[in-house]
Amino acid sequence: MTPDNALTTMTPDNAAAALTTAAPSSQPATPPSRQGNMRCIAITAVGLIVLVGLVVLVFWLALRPMPLEYTIDDAHIRGFNITAHALNGVFDLRLRSYNRNTRFSVYYDAMEVTVWYGEQTVAISKVAPFYQHRHYVQTITVSATAQSTPLLRPVEKNLRHNESAGVVELEVRARARIRFAVGVVRKHYKLKAYCAPVVMHCSPSSHFDRVYCTSATLTSV
Known part of the structure; x- marks a missing residue:
């Protein structure tokens, strides 16, 4: 038997090596x-x-939303008089609010309009809640009343001079709590608008020039 045909003796080490090689x-x-x-x-x-x-x-x-635009389209005074250092009178105002937003309507939950002379408030009016449509002009009619309103001495002096002339130059301020609405979403804001100078005549037949208010500022709440 040649060496090529010789049988290989299987030792324990050889068997373990063969199993290791073959196992996956x-x-x-x-x-x-x-x-x-x-x-x-x-x-x-x-x-x-x-x-x-x-x-x-x-x-x-x-x-x-874009701020609302305010103007005063008409303003006159009724029953204007000063007695015992106090003012009486009614300030008839017609405000114009323009909601230029095409997607947002506006809910006015509360609104207050005040009339100022110098640094003193002389008349005030509350406005009932209302709703303003999108891209819509809303007319707000207000009668701010001064009923025995005590006057500061400088204010009284100047108002007496205006009374004799039949013309009073005032400032109108509007404040409101509003909600902008789009779909079911509501966003709360505080609105402030300032309109000056507002030249009012004691005669309702007198001509009135429209007053453009500063853009109504919005403060998120």
Whole structure:
């Protein structure tokens, strides 16, 4: 028998080596289904983050309405007189509010109109709650009343001079608590408008020049 045909003696070491070479890897692979679930969860999380970001952006843009525009289209005084250092009279005002927003309507929850002479309030009027449509002009008629309103001495002196002339130069201020509405969403604001100078005549037949108020400022609440 030649060496090529010689039988190889199987020792314990040779048998172990043969088994090691022939045996497949025993390390378990990650199941495909688990990898798919993780991928779906990651995609869903990213989608939710993007969606929430878009919603926040849309509402941020939607809830930034343009300020309302105010003018005084007519103003006159009735029963103007000063007695015992106190003022009596009615200040008839016709305000014009223009909601130039095409997407937002406005709810007026409370409104107050005051008439000022210098640094003193001489008349005041409350306005009942009302609703203003989108892109709509609202006329607000006010009769601010001064009923035995005590006057500061400088104010009294100047008003007596105006009374004799039949013309009074005043300032009108409007304050309101409003809600801008778009769909079911409501956003609360405080509104302030200043109108000056408002030249009022004691005669209702006198001509009145429209007064353009400063843009009504909005403060979020």
